[in-house]
Each structure stands twice: as structure tokens, then as C-alpha cells.
Amino acid sequence: MALTKRGKTWHTHFFVDGQRYRQSLHTSKYREAEKEERKLKDRAERGELSPAAQQFTRLGFAEAAERYVESRKLELSDVSLKKEHQLLVQPRRFFKSEPLSRISSDRLLSFREWRVAQHVGCATINMEMGVIRRILKRAKRWHLLAADIKPLKERRTVGRAMTLDEKLRLLRLAAGKPDWQMARLAMTLALNTTMRGCELKGLRWSDVNLMGKLLTIRKSKTDAGERVIPLNNAALAAVLELRERAKGFGGLEIGHFVFPSCENGNMNPTMPQKSWRTAWRYLTRAIECPMCKRIQAPAAECCNNRCKADIRDVKSPTAGLRFHDLRHHAITELAESQVSDQTIMAIAGHVSPKMLAHYSHVRLEAKRNALEALARFGSNASAAEVPEHMDLGEEQPLYDTSHDTKGNEPESASAELIEKNGRPEWTRTIDLFRVKEAL
Numbered sequence: 001m002a003l004t005k006r007g008k009t010w011h012t013h014f015f016v017d018g019q020r021y022r023q024s025l026h027t028s029k030y031r032e033a034e035k036e037e038r039k040l041k042d043r044a045e046r047g048e049l050s051p052a053a054q055q056f057t058r059l060g061f062a063e064a065a066e067r068y069v070e071s072r073k074l075e076l077s078d079v080s081l082k083k084e085h086q087l088l089v090q091p092r093r094f095f096k097s098e099p100l101s102r103i104s105s106d107r108l109l110s111f112r113e114w115r116v117a118q119h120v121g122c123a124t125i126n127m128e129m130g131v132i133r134r135i136l137k138r139a140k141r142w143h144l145l146a147a148d149i150k151p152l153k154e155r156r157t158v159g160r161a162m163t164l165d166e167k168l169r170l171l172r173l174a175a176g177k178p179d180w181q182m183a184r185l186a187m188t189l190a191l192n193t194t195m196r197g198c199e200l201k202g203l204r205w206s207d208v209n210l211m212g213k214l215l216t217i218r219k220s221k222t223d224a225g226e227r228v229i230p231l232n233n234a235a236l237a238a239v240l241e242l243r244e245r246a247k248g249f250g251g252l253e254i255g256h257f258v259f260p261s262c263e264n265g266n267m268n269p270t271m272p273q274k275s276w277r278t279a280w281r282y283l284t285r286a287i288e289c290p291m292c293k294r295i296q297a298p299a300a301e302c303c304n305n306r307c308k309a310d311i312r313d314v315k316s317p318t319a320g321l322r323f324h325d326l327r328h329h330a331i332t333e334l335a336e337s338q339v340s341d342q343t344i345m346a347i348a349g350h351v352s353p354k355m356l357a358h359y360s361h362v363r364l365e366a367k368r369n370a371l372e373a374l375a376r377f378g379s380n381a382s383a384a385e386v387p388e389h390m391d392l393g394e395e396q397p398l399y400d401t402s403h404d405t406k407g408n409e410p411e412s413a414s415a416e417l418i419e420k421n422g423r424p425e426w427t428r429t430i431d432l433f434r435v436k437e438a439l
Contacts, residue, residue: 003033012037016044022067023055057139060097068135087131090115100139105148108132112152122152159328161361166317167191167329173286173295181245182259183279185238190326192235194334194348196221197323201272205246206254208239215239217349225349276323284318287311328359335360 002013003025010025010033021044025036056064065088072081094111095103108129115125129149136142162170174184186200195203199217207216213231220226231239239258246252251260251269261271286295292307298316302309327348334344341356350356 003030003037012040014041014044016041019044021055057101057141058099060099061095061103061135062092062097064100064135064139065092068138071138084131087128091128091132100136100141103136103141103145105145108145108149122154126151126154158358159361160321160325161329161332161363162318162321162325163363170283170318170321174283176295180279180283182262182273183276183283185242186259186276187323187326188238189235190323191330192232192238193229194327194330195229196225196327199225201257201259201274203258204254205243205252205256205258208258210236210239210243220349222349222351224351227346227349229347280323284321285316287314287316290314328361331356331359332361332363335362336366 004011004013008028010027010030011023012025012033013020013022014037015021021040023040025033025040027033027036056067059067069081069084069088072084076084091111094114095107098107111132112125112129115128129151133142133146133149136145170187171184174180174187186197189195189200190197193215195215195217199220202219203215203217207218208214209216213236215229215231215235217225217227217229242258243252246256246258246260246269249260249267249269251257251267253269256269257272259273260267260269261273262268282297285298287298288295289302289304289307289309289311291309292302292304294302294304294307296303296311298311298314300310300312302311331344331348334347335356341353344360345351345353345356348356348359350359
């Protein structure tokens with residue numbers, strides 16, 4: 001038997017004949033809790049007490065959500081557990097203390113409509129429905145509701161690759177302001193290594209081999225993300241600049257982070273930097289006044305008192321660019337350079353061609369050049385332009401556009417088989433939990 005205090009109330013947790021019993025003792029006094037616990041165990045041994053699975057169904061949603069998260073501590077990492085907490089904030093507000101046994105499919109649909117009315121994206125709603133589903137599964141209730149709840153359709157856009165001018169502009173702007181140094185260095189590494197933001201934040205000096213010009217990713221979003229990446233000249237220069245910066249506050253020990261935490265100007269190299277979101281937002285939204293060329297935030301008029309030009313119609317070409325899009329861009333450039341898929345996947349940490357297709361955005365100019373190459377062998381090509389290995393007299397195999405251009409469409413899955421984030425496994429996620437196809 002075990003007594004646990006939650007807030008001011010004692011709870012008990014014990015087993016009888018392999019059945020688990022967990023319930024509140026409704027008292028804040030330890031001696032009374034002991035007596036109530038013995039009474040409950042006697043009732044359980046006589047078969048007068050319902051096991052934990054049945055008790056869980058009677059709980060209010062808020063308490064059930066708390067117990068669910070508590071039970072997942074051994075199964076999830078700290079980051080995933082924190083995300084479960086965040087995904088339960090709005091469901092708790094909506095369902096409050098409503099018992100799980102009374103939550104119907106109509107109530108679930110009402111919750112979804114409530115979130116849509118708040119202009120929340122479909123992906124977020126699907127993830128929230130996913131954690132609700134997992135709670136109802138534990139209460140043995142989901143199979144009664146699954147047929148009526150289908151995931152919302154999400155946007156198919158998966159990222160963005162910049163043009164060369166956009167990339168050069170972003171690098172030039174980042175170099176022009178000292179406050180954007182960390183965002184600039186993180187951007188340089190992402191563009192030259194395909195590293196994710198979480199991989200950069202978790203990078204330690206023990207993972208950097210300056211002699212061999214190598215970076216070792218020891219912890220990533222997936223197992224395939226654990227890899228070794230060679231450093232090109234641009235990436236090596238960024239690492240050396242980070243090293244010189246770290247010398248100023250004694251942050252070069254093996255266990256110290258390459259991107260250390262900075263709170264109010266106080267550097268803590270034993271903790272990783274949480275985010276460079278503010279600097280990144282200003283950097284990507286910054287515009288240049290067409291008259292005086294001053295770099296500034298979007299506004300109605302130029303901040304230069306001598307200029308005061310109307311700049312309300314001036315927009316940044318990189319506005320809305322996510323930091324993760326730098327990874328998309330780097331993989332796109334690798335794909336356009338005709339590097340083999342296996343090499344790209346080894347650098348980027350992918351495990352299947354499907355994931356490579358998800359990230360690669362071969363730009364229009366590269367497509368145009370590829371099609372121009374086809375024109376040399378078109379109907380107007382001379383015989384001299386036809387390769388020697390091509391036999392014009394040989395009948396070429398027919399191409400059936402009704403079938404050959406149609407990809408294998410995934411079969412629809414029942415709602416009970418959808419395992420992650422309230423969506424089918426083949427759909428896109430912000431965070432993509434699992435890839436089914438292996439090399």
C-alpha cells in the first residue's frame with residue numbers, strides 16, 4: 001500500500017489479486033488516511049470495491065487528465081510530457097469536472113467547434129483531440145465514440161525554400177546588427193548542416209571536433225537524427241566565432257553548451273538557450289527604406305527623422321519564414337546539387353525517401369533547367385543531337401498516365417487505429433512522430 005498527498009488531500013494506491021486500486025481518501029490528516037486506506041483494502045479483498053479502470057471512468061475530466069499525465073512520466077521524455085501538459089490546457093477549460101463516462105461524441109464535436117471558433121489551426125486541434133482520445137482509451141470509452149470522430153484536414157504545405165536573393169539578404173541583415181549575433185550564427189549552422197533548432201540548442205562543446213571538422217548530434221527528434229556532420233568552411237567559421245564568444249565568459253568546458261542560456265545579460269553555459277525567437281522575428285520581418293536604405297521594423301513611415309518616407313507598402317520577402325525552414329532550404333540545395341539521396345539522408349538524418357520528399361523543395365529554376373535539357377531530344381532535335389545509345393527504330397514502352405502517375409494512395413484507417421496526434425500515420429505533423437517506411 002502507498003499513501004500520496006496531492007495538494008492537501010491524501011490518495012491511496014494498492015493492488016489486490018493483481019487489480020490496481022487508486023482513489024482519493026478525502027482527508028488531509030495522515031492518521032485518518034491510514035484508517036481509510038485499511039478499510040478500502042478490506043473492501044477490495046471482499047470484492048466490494050471497483051478496480052482502478054472502472055474508477056477512472058467516473059473521474060471528472062480535469063482529475064482524469066492529471067492522473068493520465070502522472071502515469072505517463074515513465075513512458076515519455078521531459079519534452080513530450082511538457083507537450084502533453086500544454087495540449088490539455090484547453091480541454092480542461094472546456095470539460096472541467098465533467099465525468100469521463102458522460103463525455104459523448106457530441107461533446108467532443110462541440111469542443112472541436114469551440115476551438116475552430118477561436119481560429120486555432122487544424123493541426124493543433126487534432127493534437128488536442130489526440131490526447132483526449134488517449135485519456136478516453138484508458139477509461140475504455142474511446143471505442144464507443146471513435147466512429148463519429150474523424151481528424152480535421154490539415155494544410156499540405158510543409159515548408160519553404162528561399163531564393164538566392166532572399167538567402168543573401170537575410171545573411172546581410174543578420175550581420176548588420178550585433179543583437180542578432182546568436183540568431184545569425186544559428187542560421188549559418190542550420191543552412192550549412194541541415195540541423196534542427198532543437199539539435200543546435202542541445203549541442204555541447206564535447207560534440208565539436210575542430211581538428212576533424214565534425215559535429216556529432218547525440219540527441220535529436222528521432223533516432224535517425226543521431227549522426228555525424230562534416231563542417232564546411234562557413235559552418236566552421238560560425239563555430240570558431242561561437243568559441244571566441246564563449247572564451248569571454250568561461251563557457252568552453254566539455255559539458256558546456258555551444259548556445260548557452262542568457263537571461264538579462266547573464267550567461268549560464270551549463271544550460272542551453274531556450275529560444276532566439278525574438279531576434280529571429282525581427283530579422284525576418286525587417287525592411288529596408290527605399291529612400292534612405294535604413295533597416296527597420298515595418299511601419300507607416302521611415303524611422304529616420306530626415307527621411308520620413310512612406311513605407312507602409314514595403315514588405316520583407318522573408319516575412320513568415322520559420323527557423324525550421326532553413327533546414328528545408330538546406331536540403332533543397334543539396335537536392336539541386338545532384339547529391340545522391342543516400343548522402344542527403346545521411347547528412348539530414350532521414351530514414352526514408354518519403355521524408356526526403358517531405359523536406360525537399362526543388363525550385364522552379366532547377367525544374368526549368370531540367371526541362372530545357374529535354375528540349376534537345378524533342379521533336380525538333382536533329383539526328384546528331386540524339387545520343388548514340390538511343391535506338392530510334394526501337395519501339396519505346398508506352399506510358400499510361402491513368403495509372404503510372406497516380407501514387408499509391410493510403411487506405412483509410414479507422415479512428416481506433418490512429419495513434420499519434422489525432423491523425424492518420426501518413427499525414428504531416430509539425431513535429432512527425434514516426435516514419436513507417438525504412439530504407
